[in-house]
Amino acid sequence: MSGPVKPVRPPRVVVDGKGVERMLARMAHEIVERNPGVSDVVLVGIRSRGVDIATRLAKNIARIEGAELPLGVIDITLYRDDLSRSPQQPPEVKATDIRFPIDDSHVVLVDDVLYTGRTIRAALDALMDFGRPRSVQLAVLIDRGHRELPIRADYVGKNLPTAPTESVEVAILDRDGLDQVTIVEAVENGNR
Amino acid sequence: MSEGGAILFAGGTLIDPANDRHGAYDVLVEEGLVAAVGAPGSIGADAQRIDATGCWVVPGLIDMHVHLREPGYEYKETVATGTQSAVAGGFTAVACMANTKPVNDSAAVTEYILDRARESALARVHPIGAVSVGLAGRELAEIGEMYEAGVVAVSDDGMPIADGALMRRALEYTQLFGIPVIVHEEDPQLAGDGVMHEGRVCLHLGLKGMPSAAEEAMVARDLALLAQTGGKLHLAHLSTAGSIRLLRDARERGLPVTAEVTPHHFILTDEAVREYDTNAKMKPPLREQSDAEALVSALREGLIDVIATDHAPHHRDEKEIEFDLAAFGIVGLETALPLTLRLVRDHGLDPVTLVRAMSVNPARILGLDAGSLAVGRVADITLVDPDYVWTVQLEELRSKSKNSPFGGWEMRGAARTTMVGGRIVWSRGEQG
Amino acid sequence: MTFNGNHLLGLEGMSRDEIEYLLDSADSFREISEREIKKVPTLRGKTVVGLFFESSTRTRTSFEIAAKRLSADFVSISGSTSSVSKGETLLDTARNVAAMRPDCLVMRHPRSGAPHFLARHVGCPVVNAGDGSHEHPTQALLDLLTIRGVRGRIAGLEVAIVGDVLHSRVTRSNVHALRTMGARVRLVGPPTLLPSALAEWGDIHHDLASGVRGVDVVMMLRLQRERQGANFLPTLDEYSRYFCLTREMLELAKPNAIVLHPGPINRGVEISSEVADGQASMILEQVANGVAVRMAILYLLAGRGRASVEQRQAV
Numbered sequence: 029m030s031g032p033v034k035p036v037r038p039p040r041v042v043v044d045g046k047g048v049e050r051m052l053a054r055m056a057h058e059i060v061e062r063n064p065g066v067s068d069v070v071l072v073g074i075r076s077r078g079v080d081i082a083t084r085l086a087k088n089i090a091r092i093e094g095a096e097l098p099l100g101v102i103d104i105t106l107y108r109d110d111l112s113r114s115p116q117q118p119p120e121v122k123a124t125d126i127r128f129p130i131d132d133s134h135v136v137l138v139d140d141v142l143y144t145g146r147t148i149r150a151a152l153d154a155l156m157d158f159g160r161p162r163s164v165q166l167a168v169l170i171d172r173g174h175r176e177l178p179i180r181a182d183y184v185g186k187n188l189p190t191a192p193t194e195s196v197e198v199a200i201l202d203r204d205g206l207d208q209v210t211i212v213e214a215v216e217n218g219n220r
Numbered sequence: 221m222s223e224g225g226a227i228l229f230a231g232g233t234l235i236d237p238a239n240d241r242h243g244a245y246d247v248l249v250e251e252g253l254v255a256a257v258g259a260p261g262s263i264g265a266d267a268q269r270i271d272a273t274g275c276w277v278v279p280g281l282i283d284m285h286v287h288l289r290e291p292g293y294e295y296k297e298t299v300a301t302g303t304q305s306a307v308a309g310g311f312t313a314v315a316c317m318a319n320t321k322p323v324n325d326s327a328a329v330t331e332y333i334l335d336r337a338r339e340s341a342l343a344r345v346h347p348i349g350a351v352s353v354g355l356a357g358r359e360l361a362e363i364g365e366m367y368e369a370g371v372v373a374v375s376d377d378g379m380p381i382a383d384g385a386l387m388r389r390a391l392e393y394t395q396l397f398g399i400p401v402i403v404h405e406e407d408p409q410l411a412g413d414g415v416m417h418e419g420r421v422c423l424h425l426g427l428k429g430m431p432s433a434a435e436e437a438m439v440a441r442d443l444a445l446l447a448q449t450g451g452k453l454h455l456a457h458l459s460t461a462g463s464i465r466l467l468r469d470a471r472e473r474g475l476p477v478t479a480e481v482t483p484h485h486f487i488l489t490d491e492a493v494r495e496y497d498t499n500a501k502m503k504p505p506l507r508e509q510s511d512a513e514a515l516v517s518a519l520r521e522g523l524i525d526v527i528a529t530d531h532a533p534h535h536r537d538e539k540e541i542e543f544d545l546a547a548f549g550i551v552g553l554e555t556a557l558p559l560t561l562r563l564v565r566d567h568g569l570d571p572v573t574l575v576r577a578m579s580v581n582p583a584r585i586l587g588l589d590a591g592s593l594a595v596g597r598v599a600d601i602t603l604v605d606p607d608y609v610w611t612v613q614l615e616e617l618r619s620k621s622k623n624s625p626f627g628g629w630e631m632r633g634a635a636r637t638t639m640v641g642g643r644i645v646w647s648r649g650e651q652g
Numbered sequence: 653m654t655f656n657g658n659h660l661l662g663l664e665g666m667s668r669d670e671i672e673y674l675l676d677s678a679d680s681f682r683e684i685s686e687r688e689i690k691k692v693p694t695l696r697g698k699t700v701v702g703l704f705f706e707s708s709t710r711t712r713t714s715f716e717i718a719a720k721r722l723s724a725d726f727v728s729i730s731g732s733t734s735s736v737s738k739g740e741t742l743l744d745t746a747r748n749v750a751a752m753r754p755d756c757l758v759m760r761h762p763r764s765g766a767p768h769f770l771a772r773h774v775g776c777p778v779v780n781a782g783d784g785s786h787e788h789p790t791q792a793l794l795d796l797l798t799i800r801g802v803r804g805r806i807a808g809l810e811v812a813i814v815g816d817v818l819h820s821r822v823t824r825s826n827v828h829a830l831r832t833m834g835a836r837v838r839l840v841g842p843p844t845l846l847p848s849a850l851a852e853w854g855d856i857h858h859d860l861a862s863g864v865r866g867v868d869v870v871m872m873l874r875l876q877r878e879r880q881g882a883n884f885l886p887t888l889d890e891y892s893r894y895f896c897l898t899r900e901m902l903e904l905a906k907p908n909a910i911v912l913h914p915g916p917i918n919r920g921v922e923i924s925s926e927v928a929d930g931q932a933s934m935i936l937e938q939v940a941n942g943v944a945v946r947m948a949i950l951y952l953l954a955g956r957g958r959a960s961v962e963q964r965q966a967v
Contacts, residue, residue: 103680106692106722111955117655118955120673121948123680157689423849424664426764426786426821496765540743542763544784 039197039210043186048169048200048207051185052081055167056088058183063134066093068162070130072100074139074151075122080200081169082138100126102137107150124154131159136183140198142168145179170209172196226250226265227642229603232272235575236279238592242572247277249599252642257595272603275636278575279591280312280600282582283553285377285402285456285480285528288314288345290336291329292321297533297620299333300340302553305531305619307646309553310635312600313344313590314531315582318355319378325350325361327369334370342645343638344600346372346586351390351401355379360389367397372586375402377456378503382408384441391451400452400478400585403442405463406503410434415544417505421490427543430505436462443470446477454585455479457530459504461514468523478585480526483552483559484625486515492625498539498546499625502532516567525581527574529556533621551619554612555626561606561633571606603637608648610634655952659771659778662787664828671796671829677948678797678941684721685943695724698755698954702728702781703745703770705761710915711781711791714939715758718946724755724954742766743773750774756954759783764821777953785819790949791914792825794942796833798934799869801941802910807834812864812905813854814840814895815873815922816884818847822873822914827853838863841895844884860895865904872897872913875922888921898924902932910934 043051063069066089073082079101086097103122111118137151148166155164167183172190190196190211199208227249234245234257246263248256256263283306289297297305299316306314316333318324324333330347337345349366351374353359363374374394381387381403390401411434416422418429439455443466446453458464458479470477484502489509492500500506518524532549539546560578563569579602583591590600614627638646655673663671684692700719704712712728719726729749746769749757756777759767764784771778782788800806811830817823817839830837837854839846840863846856857863864870875891885891902911911923911932919925927933 106684106694106951111694112697115956118951121677121680121951123683125683153693157687157692159688420849420852423818423847424824426784426819426824496768537741541741542761542769543765544763 037213039212041208041210042188043209045207048185048209051169052084053088055183055185056085056092059085059136059165059167060089060092062165062182066095066097068133069136070098070100070128070133071136071138072102072126072155074137074147075101075103077198077200077203078139080203081140081167083202084200085138085167098128100128100130102126102151102154104147104150104154107153109146109150126158129159130155130161132162135161135164136167137164138167140169140200141196142166142171142179142181142184143174143196145175145177148179149177169198170196226255226267227639227644228263228265228267228269229272229277229601230269231260232275232277232603234277234593235571236593237572237576238279238580239594241593245277247593247601249601249639249642252599254593254595254597254599257593270603270637274605274607276571276604276606277593278602278604279579279593280638280640281310281557281578281602281635282313282315282588282590283311283529283531283556284315284526284582284586285482286314286316286531286553287319287533287549288316288333289533290320291332296535298340299336299345301618301620302531302533303337303341303343303345305551305553305617306343307638307640308618308635309555310557310602310604310638311343311553312602312638312640313346313588314553315346315348315372315586317348317375317377318350323350323354324348324366324371325353325355327362327365330366330369330371343640346370346588348372348377348402349374351376351381352386357381357383357386360386360393363393364397367399371399372588373400373402373454375404375456377402377404380404380406380408380438384445387442388445388449391445391449391453395451398452398587400454402454402456403438404456404503405435405438405442405458406430407434407437410437414505415501416493417490417507419490419508421493425493425496427493430503432460432462432507432511435460435504436466439463439466443475443477446470446475447473450476453477457482457485457504457528458515458524459485459507459511461511464514464518464523467518471523478525478581479523480528481515481519481524482528482530483556484550486512486519487559487562488512488625496543497625498541498543499550499623501543501546501548502530502550503548516563516569519563519577520567520569520573522573522576525577525585527556527560527577528582529553531619533619534623535621536623539623549623551617551621551624553619554617555624555631557604557635558631558633559626564606565632599639599642601639602635603639604633605636605648606633608632608634608636658953659767659780660789660949660953661767661771661778661780662828663789663792663825663832664787666828666832668832668834671793671832674793674945674948675797675800677952678793678945681944681947681951682941684947685940690721691723692721693723694951695719695722695755695954698724699753700724700726700756700758700950700954701749701752701754702726703749703757703759703761704728704730704781705759705766706782708760708782710939711760714942715781715946718943718950721943722947722950724950742769746770746773750776756950779949779953782821784821785824786821787825788821788914789825790942790945791822792829794938794945795826795871795912795914796829797941797945798912798938799910801937802934803868806830809835809868810838810866811835811869811871812838812840812857812867813871813873814860814863814897816845816875816879817841817850817873818845819876819879820873826871838867840864842885842891845879860897860901861904864897864901867905868909870897870902870905870909870911872911872923874914874916875918892921896920896922896924897927899926899930902927912938915939
């Protein structure tokens, strides 16, 4: 059972609004570079902030390429590997919403923080239930290390070395009112 | 347990309505009889002394409505275990209903029960004979023969007498012997296959209900018959405010009717069924708050003559099943006194009325030599400690069956000593 | 908000937030049934046992599909094949099934309160799939999900429930849930099947026309044929003469009113074919939502670690 989050030190802002904006712009360019003409590219955001980031990337790509990429939403709750390990009520399930065929497309999977890799593993499984993409690429705003599975991101906003006791919190304008990345030192299990 | 010698109840409050005594008296018992009643300290005798300080000395309590289950259902209760339960609850005598197997509809069964009582009973046992052969509601049983053998009343309890003509004949015929007909008032068609009181709770729970009218219609019928035939009618376990209205009207007209109520009907309501607790399933069913209140006020004013338990032991296999299928009835001998004492504490019931309802009146109705502590009378005595605090542990009940809705209840009041014919058959102090 | 129960025995007493949470969860599960691969691995390795002491092809199938779409193993014991017919008590059955360590039990039983009894005697979650005349919580949840899906809300809607209210577990669950969610309920039926004491649940109408006039939703109940013999009504013909939902009757409701029925329908008894098959009928939508609701319930109850219920019960 997770106790209340006890900040040992005040939260540290490691990326500010401008920084987040720059990272998203660069990532959009990298996606366009790697997928010429962005033909057959679709974006799939992992709930919740992966969706917000995917939305921002889609806007940036539209500005660069003039192309509106299909945008899907994936909720990985039903694919988690830790449900039976917790005596707690299982987490709330939100809808997965992919209204386009992903067969033979290049899927860019988007999340806010890459940590153990377990969320991405679950997202890959979920994705495969929707079809057989030609490739899956991974875009994350923050890679904080401490991988537990052989998973690597293709597009990274920032590599951020962290301690396991720390928690990385990403705020996105549309949801949180500002763009910002902070590190909170917490006793809480940081897998989010 | 003590045998034979003289016993002095000293320092207690005597409540003996039959002799208009209520106050500080010592009571001396010798050779099974009340030998002397006098002011505290006035009786000098070489006697075992029981300190009755803070307690009530009352004529032995009588439960005129119990099911001892013997013969035939010894897995639920026997004369031995049922009377152990009785004396632990302060009862010195019980009257047992006829729905045994075989039914007590003949002198042979009556004699068998009395034999078993002589062999194994701690309390006095007064059999009640069946009204109809096999409780089938068709032909009158040989009531005279059973009366000769010792029945004190007749009743088809458990099975309502649906046939009005049979009921009429029973009221007429029993006048030969002067014994009452005890009736379980329930119109079998109206009650149908109901399992609880028909009301709000029943509608919520989706269970089949028994309407109050099922009882009241039969009470009305039998009072009308009584007005025509005479005889002695005793209305068992009344449960509704409507029945009380009918009873009041009959009393005002001077009809020879008496009535009883059970502790569970004045303590509990149909809300007790909420969690489908099969120990809240009985006939008549637990009714509503307004009904319970009507019963209490009728008791207080003496309109209801008797408190009886309808002690109905059932094996756990008959209760740990679906509510619809569970047996009707609960055990009550060991909880009746403290539940009634709640009325004394919280609802203004006079202790004298309690003693009338639990001793004097049942003795009168059944024609028993009991209910009085006059000098020379049989020494059936209950020593009531109205302030003894205890918790009902179902597994510790003396009854063979544990089907009580009062498990875990904190009780105040208990029988400290129960004496039958001068012999102490129960003592709470010694039993811990 | 969360759903904190160990069991789903009924909707009476459940809070608005809890019901909202269950409906939101169920909404999220609808999409899975629209996929080509209608299966998620969530309950892999979990066993859901259905105890059906009353025949119910629909509800059982719906639970079975829900369990299987979550990758749970589903085993169903029905009244005829179980040892119940051999005189085994419910307690014995419960203990035996519990000894096989299921992760969730789904029970349909003709006796009110039987699932409550079961829940007291097994160490795993119990879902009430309909008990006697008491409750049928998943049915009411799917009804609410259907209403919310079409109307976008439940609060403020006027809902008429028509038919054998007295014996209806669907009604009881719906009345509790609809009222909790802020709908206004009318109960419609003959006095034999609609006792006046139920006025605390909604406005009572013994006349179908006044009962459905101006409502947003008409919820028809199935009339059990055995009511005929017990004098609750003279004949089915006479019942349908006064209480059959026909097109003319439905026209008295709001223009966009919808019709629900828990199924199976008695065509021509409580509902005309024209209405059952018409535009307003949400009957098939209800069936689809039933799977989503049951997936959500199984996920919430069987999804957590098994030790949990035992731990909680030890407390």
